[in-house]
Amino acid sequence: MTAYSELSAHFGRIAALSNAVGILQWDTETTMPKGAAGTRADSMALLHVLRHGMTTEPRIGDWLADAEADGELGEWERANLREIRRLWTVETALPADLVEASSKAVSACEMRWRQARAEADFAGLLPYLAEVLNLQRQIGRAKGEKLGLGAYDALLNDYEPGGRSERIDALFDDLAAFLPGFTQDVLALQAQRPQAPDPQGPFAIEKQRALGLRMMAALGYDFERGRLDISTHPFCGGADNDVRITTRYDESDFAKALMGVLHETGHALYEQGRPQAYLNQPVSQARGMSLHESQSLLVEMQACRSREFITFAAPLMRETFGGAGPAWETEAVWRRYTRVEPGFIRVDADEVTYPAHVILRYRLEKALIADAMPLSELPAAWNEGMASLLGVTPPDDRLGCLQDVHWPGGGWGYFPTYTLGAMTAAQIFEAACKAEPEILPSIGRGEFSPLVGWLRANIHAKGSLLETDALLTQATGRPLDASVFKAHLRRRYGGVG
């Protein structure tokens, strides 16, 4: 066997382990009974340690050196080596006991968070979260030393390879300067036009689920390689060829679950569209979390809040729930789905106010990782940030700094990818619609194949062949450019009402 084929077989085994971890994570969020939390934490920690061991085996270094000198490899194989080198570099930076301690701390903190969020009890979560933060800081420093990066950038780099806070600072500062004024303009415009009443529930969960499944099918989601379930915090997870999404249902408002399903379906299409020929290899992985989020937001925000989509979807909504009257008219549905309203909860936020939620979290987590702020001050800093960026103050920490699983779950450095994703989505959707003028008209008829076909070819099937900037440049003609996102917001929200 060549060094490359040894590496490829070895990383295939690592993928088999990661797929097991993915299913167990899915189970933990959707299915596991409460009393199994400790047992599950032990299993997850063990699998993480085993995976760390497999990813840091010394022979990988030898294989890499030999394979990188192999002149016969094709571009996919070379890209695969680049990804393996990256993983190997960051994993070998971590001692196994740190991996195990972090896995256990995250399991304990996530379980505690469920209760703390329900009870708005930040003090109860604090010691658990402090432990997770402390370990994330150690992980960031250890990786950063290897990569020549600060601790925060090293954490960010795991989710967004090549991502740097310096560049994000510039993009986010630009947005933070633009959005508050723009939001006020949009709110003023909105105030001038008549509001249709909200449709009145209850909306049976079964019917909501049926509508969600129908939309997933229209989008081309492959049910032979995935499922739709329920979890407190919606996500897309699972394993290769087993791409599971979740949602949560609110009987008084079906839009939440529906838009959640569309969002997660965007993620799932990316996962299901990854190159099959390399599916268990690092090069087949999605190209970072901002690209991932761009695919969910492209579906949810760019495509499925368009007038075309609502023209297709509003009759289905009326049919599903037996809706009639002014609240159910297509124009009213569109207005409701593009309503801007500053609120407390990130996942419920509209396109215009969403970036403020992210900018707040990004700034706070950077400060916490840098030890520039005590964790105990997080609730106060959160509330101040909400007031200054969005003009609202959460009444308690359940609606404030306890709302997201990311920090208890060890996902530090993840948040900025949401807004990078929103900007990327705008840029990709613009390029797609330019290349395929049929995309928007066909969405009006409930046909997504022109859009999804273009995404498959230009994004999904590329896996990690190219690095982020190169992929975006190949697909859209240039690297990430915030002006497209701003132009999109101005067009949809700032123009005629």
Add this chain to the structure above:
Amino acid sequence: MTAYSELSAHFGRIAALSNAVGILQWDTETTMPKGAAGTRADSMALLHVLRHGMTTEPRIGDWLADAEADGELGEWERANLREIRRLWTVETALPADLVEASSKAVSACEMRWRQARAEADFAGLLPYLAEVLNLQRQIGRAKGEKLGLGAYDALLNDYEPGGRSERIDALFDDLAAFLPGFTQDVLALQAQRPQAPDPQGPFAIEKQRALGLRMMAALGYDFERGRLDISTHPFCGGADNDVRITTRYDESDFAKALMGVLHETGHALYEQGRPQAYLNQPVSQARGMSLHESQSLLVEMQACRSREFITFAAPLMRETFGGAGPAWETEAVWRRYTRVEPGFIRVDADEVTYPAHVILRYRLEKALIADAMPLSELPAAWNEGMASLLGVTPPDDRLGCLQDVHWPGGGWGYFPTYTLGAMTAAQIFEAACKAEPEILPSIGRGEFSPLVGWLRANIHAKGSLLETDALLTQATGRPLDASVFKAHLRRRYGGVG
């Protein structure tokens, strides 16, 4: 650390891995989308190989030798060493590539079996099953060489430590001589008494589920450490502190799911009652599959087909399904639940005819492992055996040799434990009722705590502290004695009608 504590920590890690495998197996049976089968097979194979590697590490041998010489250990620790020695002996008999090949062959064969069963297509399954059989034979021979046993006994020994086919032959020959004549007597008796009509469905799945959950609660099943779900082939599985059972619902007959739930709850009570102080150690494991099956059959057959149970349950059935009329009277329900009728399907069989299904499978699998019969002749041999033991001939292989997952799933040597379990159940239930005369009267009031309390103390909480014969002798005064089972059958089915 002492050698014992090193061993204990190591086997705790192995348990963490086994718990992950258990949840993935549950997922495969209940949840996994079809298209993920290949990916899942890779994950299972990898985890099996990793577990095999952990269970055969050379340092275990050193630790064992040191720990076995340690005079300070208590009885639980010594029993734990005995179990670890047993596992180590059989695992070190297998090369890793055999473990991997068997895991992959089983995954492929199980998937193929689903389709083959649906289509009654034995020929389509044959090459997959031949591969599984071939690997099971190799596994049996390799372990047998280490243990001084034949291949079949070596396989049996994994499910029933200490079990030997010589002893089973004697017990089963005794039953095979007794049952056909007895069955004819019972059928003649039954024919003389009036049959109540069957209750007419459909019985909504939701209501069936609610009734099942109510029974599980009455039995003391801990829902904080388990769940009830649906699968094609009902089972009890999952992980430590996460003991999941499944059932399948038939809208025309609620008794199938209900009795299935009671059966699996019996298994689950054993698992949930294992000694917590040693939960991740081999000594905490259930004492073999005949004991395990004794617990499910004790609940389903001994307790829950008693007149006392039916007196409690029949009103609940009427309440749940709104039943009224002769089919729903308590006496009619009892007669239906103790009706004897030779049939094709093992899992639907009554107490009297069930052993014939097992004896058939036991004889066939022994012959197949010994290479004394070509696999291609299985369908014919099956049908002949059914005709001779039960007087019925399956119309196709779906109702014949394709009905069970055990052989495709690599569970060779497992079947005899069902009937050993039925005999053990009769013996344990008799001893329990003698020791606690309140057991049967309290079941009549839906109170299971006298029964379950006795089982907890005398069986469940013992884990693998004692070997099977010793455990049974401690609990009932003697090792397995087929006469108790025969006396039970005579009392329930052969006496007054």
